[in-house]
Amino acid sequence: xxxxxxxxAKICGLLPAVLLFFAAAAGGATLTVNLPGDDGDLxxxxxxTLRDAIDDAxxxxxxxxxxxxxxxAVVTLAGEIVINNRGKLTITGRGANLSTIDGGPGQNxxxxxxxxxLTLRHLTLTGGNGAGAxxxxxxxxxYAFGGAMTLDHVHVTGNTAVxxxxxxxxxxxxxxxxxxxxxxxxxxxxxxxxxxxxxFYSGGDTLVVVNSTFYGNSAQTGxxxxxxxxxxxxxVTIYGNSTTLGGGAFYHGAGTLNFGNSIVAGNTANxxxxxxFNPNAGNVVSNGSNLVGDSPGDAAATTSPIAYQTSDILDxxxxxxxxxxxxxxxxxxALLAGSPAIDRGNPAxxxxxxxxxxxxxxxxxxxxxxxxxxxxxxxxxxxVEYNSTPAAGVALAGKVTARNRGAARVRITITDSxxxxxxxxxxxxxxxxxxxxxxxxxxxxxAASKQYAFSPQQLTVNEDLNVNFTAP
Numbered sequence: 001x002x003x004x005x006x007x008x009a010k011i012c013g014l015l016p017a018v019l020l021f022f023a024a025a026a027g028g029a030t031l032t033v034n035l036p037g038d039d040g041d042l043x044x045x046x047x048x049t050l051r052d053a054i055d056d057a058x059x060x061x062x063x064x065x066x067x068x069x070x071x072x073a074v075v076t077l078a079g080e081i082v083i084n085n086r087g088k089l090t091i092t093g094r095g096a097n098l099s100t101i102d103g104g105p106g107q108n109x110x111x112x113x114x115x116x117x118l119t120l121r122h123l124t125l126t127g128g129n130g131a132g133a134x135x136x137x138x139x140x141x142x143y144a145f146g147g148a149m150t151l152d153h154v155h156v157t158g159n160t161a162v163x164x165x166x167x168x169x170x171x172x173x174x175x176x177x178x179x180x181x182x183x184x185x186x187x188x189x190x191x192x193x194x195x196x197x198x199x200f201y202s203g204g205d206t207l208v209v210v211n212s213t214f215y216g217n218s219a220q221t222g223x224x225x226x227x228x229x230x231x232x233x234x235x236v237t238i239y240g241n242s243t244t245l246g247g248g249a250f251y252h253g254a255g256t257l258n259f260g261n262s263i264v265a266g267n268t269a270n271x272x273x274x275x276x277f278n279p280n281a282g283n284v285v286s287n288g289s290n291l292v293g294d295s296p297g298d299a300a301a302t303t304s305p306i307a308y309q310t311s312d313i314l315d316x317x318x319x320x321x322x323x324x325x326x327x328x329x330x331x332x333x334a335l336l337a338g339s340p341a342i343d344r345g346n347p348a349x350x351x352x353x354x355x356x357x358x359x360x361x362x363x364x365x366x367x368x369x370x371x372x373x374x375x376x377x378x379x380x381x382x383x384v385e386y387n388s389t390p391a392a393g394v395a396l397a398g399k400v401t402a403r404n405r406g407a408a409r410v411r412i413t414i415t416d417s418x419x420x421x422x423x424x425x426x427x428x429x430x431x432x433x434x435x436x437x438x439x440x441x442x443x444x445x446x447a448a449s450k451q452y453a454f455s456p457q458q459l460t461v462n463e464d465l466n467v468n469f470t471a472p
Contacts (some may be wrong), residue, residue, distance in 0.1 A: 028062030028087060034069040038078040038104070050075045050101065054083055063088040068099050077104045080133045085115040085147060090419065093123035095329040096155040096187075103128035103159070109139060110159075115146040119419060120154050122329060128159040130171075137161055138201075139171030140191060146174065146204075150182040152420070155189070155330045162194040166226060167201040168217065174229075179204030182354045185364045186212045187330040189323060193219040196251065197226035198241060207231045208354035211364040213332050213383045214238045214249075215323045221277060222251035223267055232353045233259035235345070235360065235369075237333050237382040239266040239320055246272020246303075252284050260287030260349035263341060263382040265294040265318045278302040289346040291318050291381050316340050318382070326384060328365025335386040342386045345379035355417055362391045362438070393436030395464045396443075399429075402452045402471035406430020410469075411448045416441050437461055 031044045031053035040049035044056045050066070057064040064087060068075075083089060093099025099122060103110050107129040111118075128141035135143055140159030142149075149172065156169045165171075168191035172181050181204055188199035198217030207229050214224035214237070223241030227250065236259070238249045248267030250257075267275050275293050278284040281304035286292075288309035293299035299306075299314040308314060319339035326334045335341055350369055351357040363369050367388040370379050380386050396414065400407045406429040414434060415421040426432045437443075438461070445467055447454035452471035459467070 028060060028064040029056065030065045030067060031056055032067050032069055033072055033075065036072055036075055038076065050077070051081050054081050054089075057089050058082075058084045058086050061087050064090075066091045068093055070094070073098060074100045074102055076102045077108055077110060079104075080109045080112055082112045082114055082134075083116045083118055085117070088117045088119070088419075090119040090121065091123065092121040095122050096124045096153055097325070097329045100124040100126060102126055103141070107131040107133075107163070109133040109141065109143060111142045113142060113144040113147055113149060116144075117148050118144070119150040119152065121152040121420065122154070124155040124157065126158040130161045130165075130167075131163040135165075135171075137163060138165040138173075139167045140169060140193075142170045144170065144172050144181070146179050148180045150184065151186045152184045153329055154186040156186070156191060156199070157189045159191045160193070162192060166193055166195050166197040166219070166222075168193040168198045168219065170200040172200060172202045172204045172207060172229070174204050179206070180354070181207045183207070183209040183212050184352070185210070185330065185366075187332065187364075188212075188214045188217055188224065189331065190216040192217070195220055197222040199225045201225065202227045202229040202231055204229050208234075208352070209236050210234045210352050210354070211360060211362075211383050212236050213323070213330070213364060215240045215333060217241045219243055220245045221247045221272075223248040223269075224250050226251040226253065227257050228254040230255045231257040233257070233262050234353065235350055235363070235379075235381070235383055236262040237320070237384065238262070238264045239318065239333055240323075241267045242269070243272070244270045247275075247277025248273075249275045251277040253280065254283070256283055256285060258285045258287050259290055261289045261345040261379065261381050263291045263318050263320070265291055265298070265316075266320070273301045273303055274298050276302045276306065278304045278306060280304060286312055287349060288312060289344060289349055289381060291316065291341050291344075294318060311344075311346065313340050313344060313381075320382075326365060327367060327390065330364065332364055332384050333382075334384050335380060335382065339386065341381035343378045343380060345381045347379050350379045358417070363388065366391055391438070393438055394461060395433060395435055396437045396445075396461060396467065397431070397433040397465075398467040398469065399431050400426050400447055400454070400469045401430060402449075407449065407452060407471070409449075410452070413446045413448070414443045415446070416443055
């Protein structure tokens with residue numbers, strides 16, 4: 001049974017038209033936000049607020065993208081923005097340390113995602129408060145009803161749900177269809193709820209969290225988060241979160257929560273379990289190589305017992321530093337010298353379960369995830385690899401040929417399995433080149449021209465590669 005369930009009749013009343021299952025059309029628009037405020041005309045043209053851009057995307061069944069002009073560092077809203085189920089929408093900032101969406105003065109939630117397929121990348125979300133919004137009080141920054149959401153290199157910080165229901169940061173609700181959510185390379189910090197689930201609440205079908213950090217979030221129960229779903233954690237650091245009634249790290253109610261290669265320590269509760277609140281026996285499963293608890297008895301004080309693995313480290317201070325910029329766009333908690341988490345992870349668990357268990361070659365900061373000790377590949381426990389260095393990318397280059405000569409001004413796009421794209425254009429001789437391409441990643445490479453047709457290619461990049469295209 002789910003512990004937080006909104007009124008289903010109320011939900012159905014919200015969705016008269018958007019329950020149409022449109023097949024998303026290809027070739028959507030890229031909309032550029034060039035105004036920092038919220039006083040627009042609901043049309044993204046020469047002047048474009050974030051609300052204008054989302055309104056245009058809501059009117060289209062295509063897969064649209066929203067980006068920010070270089071001069072836009074902070075967008076401040078005057079009220080909640082609704083994102084509807086009209087094709088996929090990707091909102092990409094210039095970096096979580098460079099692009100911020102602020103809920104603005106008063107009690108404004110940032111987004112209500114109405115059964116949407118939404119991806120947020122390289123952004124900070126702050127200043128949200130769900131009071132007075134749709135499903136008032138639930139989700140300070142975002143209420144995601146159904147659909148699918150991905151957070152990629154996002155910092156969710158300083159959002160509140162103090163006057164209403166759970167989830168100071170994000171409320172992932174179930175809905176009329178299966179839901180699947182992802183949190184990748186992201187940080188939840190200093191979000192607060194007056195009831196439960198400081199960082200987020202997950203009530204959808206599945207949630208995967210990889211290479212992410214939770215710090216300074218607070219609630220009555222579930223300091224970092226609460227889960228009523230099938231939830232999987234890989235290389236996650238949950239430290240320094242707090243509650244009054246138990247589950248300083250997290251509260252898990254329904255479904256099954258699996259965690260591996262993760263730090264769940266240094267969290268507190270005035271009463272009840274300091275780390276994990278697990279009232280339903282068997283619902284929380286250790287996959288091994290976790291560090292749980294920092295004081296004697298912490299790991300066992302979970303209400304219902306958890307079967308830990310021999311590779312787990314229990315009731316041992318993790319020795320992490322302050323939340324700060326340790327490299328990369330989001331703040332993280334670095335391992336200190338002598339941390340028991342160093343070299344104690346399992347490489348087989350350093351994967352992304354939402355992407356067919358693809359090995360994760362980088363930590364949250366985009367530093368190298370693995371080092372080499374003797375003949376064995378070694379990873380650390382948690383979101384940050386100790387004493388690592390930025391992962392250097394490789395080069396992806398090639399030539400486009402048509403009518404036996406190089407084809408100029410052909411647009412080349414590389415898209416990874418998460419849908420993140422980069423684009424360049426061939427030079428007069430038909431050559432193109434991408435630098436700093438991430439390794440151990442599968443890309444679809446497409447060439448587009450008004451004159452010629454080319455078949456896309458798919459390959460996994462592990463070293464410098466040449467990929468050529470020839471018009472038939």
